[in-house]
Amino acid sequence: xxxxxPSLGYALLGLIHQKPSSGYDLRKIFSSTxxxxxxxxxxxxxxxLRRLEKQSLIRGTVEEGSGLRRRQIFRLTAKGLAELKRWxxxxxxxxxxxxxxxxxxxxxxxxxxxxxPSASLEILKSVEAALGPHLRDLGEKLEAMRPFxxxxxxxxxxxxxxxxxxxxxxxxxxxxxxxKQLQGGRREx
Amino acid sequence: xxxxxPSLGYALLGLIHQKPSSGYDLRKIFSSTxxxxxxxxxxxxxxxLRRLEKQSLIRGTVEEGSGLRRRQIFRLTAKGLAELKRWxxxxxxxxxxxxxxxxxxxxxxxxxxxxxPSASLEILKSVEAALGPHLRDLGEKLEAMRPFxxxxxxxxxxxxxxxxxxxxxxxxxxxxxxxKQLQGGRREx
DNA sequence: CGCCCCATGTAAGACGTTACATGATTGA
DNA sequence: TCAATCATGTAACGTCTTACATGGGGCG
Numbered sequence: 465x466x467x468x469x470p471s472l473g474y475a476l477l478g479l480i481h482q483k484p485s486s487g488y489d490l491r492k493i494f495s496s497t498x499x500x501x502x503x504x505x506x507x508x509x510x511x512x513l514r515r516l517e518k519q520s521l522i523r524g525t526v527e528e529g530s531g532l533r534r535r536q537i538f539r540l541t542a543k544g545l546a547e548l549k550r551w552x553x554x555x556x557x558x559x560x561x562x563x564x565x566x567x568x569x570x571x572x573x574x575x576x577x578x579x580x581p582s583a584s585l586e587i588l589k590s591v592e593a594a595l596g597p598h599l600r601d602l603g604e605k606l607e608a609m610r611p612f613x614x615x616x617x618x619x620x621x622x623x624x625x626x627x628x629x630x631x632x633x634x635x636x637x638x639x640x641x642x643x644k645q646l647q648g649g650r651r652e653x
Numbered sequence: 654x655x656x657x658x659p660s661l662g663y664a665l666l667g668l669i670h671q672k673p674s675s676g677y678d679l680r681k682i683f684s685s686t687x688x689x690x691x692x693x694x695x696x697x698x699x700x701x702l703r704r705l706e707k708q709s710l711i712r713g714t715v716e717e718g719s720g721l722r723r724r725q726i727f728r729l730t731a732k733g734l735a736e737l738k739r740w741x742x743x744x745x746x747x748x749x750x751x752x753x754x755x756x757x758x759x760x761x762x763x764x765x766x767x768x769x770p771s772a773s774l775e776i777l778k779s780v781e782a783a784l785g786p787h788l789r790d791l792g793e794k795l796e797a798m799r800p801f802x803x804x805x806x807x808x809x810x811x812x813x814x815x816x817x818x819x820x821x822x823x824x825x826x827x828x829x830x831x832x833k834q835l836q837g838g839r840r841e842x
Numbered sequence: 843c844g845c846c847c848c849a850t851g852t853a854a855g856a857c858g859t860t861a862c863a864t865g866a867t868t869g870a
Numbered sequence: 871t872c873a874a875t876c877a878t879g880t881a882a883c884g885t886c887t888t889a890c891a892t893g894g895g896g897c898g
Binding site for chain 1: 848849850851852853
Binding site: 500573584614621622630631634 | 671686687689690751752753758759761762763764765766770773791794803804805806808809810811812813815816818819820822823827830831834
């Protein structure tokens with residue numbers, strides 16, 4: 465059925481949901497903003513858009529009003545929004561931390577607009593819960609390798625640990641922001 | 654000539670250099686340690702090893718002494734070590750930061766054993782130098798998006814900024830360690 | 843006019859994922 | 871002997887990379 469959309473596909477879905485865009489717009493976002501982890505090559509984006517369209521997750525309409533060149537603007541369909549929500553609300557476990565934070569952060573970034581602040585808070589709490597055991601685990605690995613590995617190898621692992629510690633601080637900070645926002649005056653998107 | 658080795662290939666080269674290993678050993682490293690970003694699937698590793706062997710960067714020898722099953726142990730060739738060194742010593746710029754730290758950290762982790770502590774220090778200093786402008790840039794982007802993006806989008810960017818700040822601290826800490834090690838009593842690998 | 847940017851696309855090839863297949867060894 | 875683990879491999883499939891191709895529009 466939903467034949468396993470790659471993460472680029474979800475990045476496109478989320479961006480299109482935030483603002484209907486053409487393929488060219490999306491390429492510029494990938495090349496100019498901090499989303500450089502995704503390729504801005506036409507050979508990646510245009511086929512990906514066509515796949516999403518074939519699955520009826522987005523629909524493209526040709527713009528010609530402004531006298532400019534043919535530009536196809538894509539918008540999410542109801543099905544596309546549902547799929548985006550489903551993906552954002554997937555449970556988060558330890559695997560999602562170790563195998564690339566990128567995807568979790570992407571889901572979080574889109575969560576507020578696509579599902580609502582409570583979903584953002586949910587993601588943050590899952591991340592916080594997963595970070596504890598994960599950090600303990602990394603610490604044990606560091607101790608285990610300490611006598612054997614060269615300095616650079618140890619430091620590389622320490623770098624990972626520090627980055628997860630910094631993530632934990634950020635998570636708590638962000639949780640407090642969303643809790644304030646949810647408990648206090650309810651504010652719209 | 655050297656037909657562009659993917660990052661998995663360099664991960665294998667570096668690990669084999671640290672300790673001659675079989676494909677199965679390498680799979681276990683990927684699945685059990687914090688190098689989970691690389692796949693431990695046989696369909697990725699065995700073909701990658703054969704590619705490296707075809708390029709004469711590694712050479713496999715079948716072990717049969719220990720009465721166990723046929724196990725092919727791979728070792729770096731001189732050419733393989735040269736290629737590993739070349740890759741580690743490539744210049745590091747801002748692109749290397751934004752498009753995935755993973756590769757820089759891999760190069761750093763292997764640098765001490767493969768090239769020497771001075772190479773590790775070189776990498777660290779390049780990273781430190783690149784981080785300043787990069788952080789300034791991200792800060793500007795944050796200010797630019799502040800009024801428009803939803804809270805979760807802003808926070809996601811802040812998470813990235815924090816992680817680079819933590820990287821900067823780690824970089825300085827690591828630089829001090831390597832400088833001490835290089836200036837003080839020269840110690841071997 | 844020539845050049846660069848907009849805007850979209852395609853084709854070849856490399857790589858990784860998933861799933862399956864094979865056999866030998868160890869332990870219950 | 872049956873299952874699990876060790877150890878290696880292959881085949882199909884999808885996706886990304888790289889490079890090329892096309893054309894209109896604006897600008898000097």
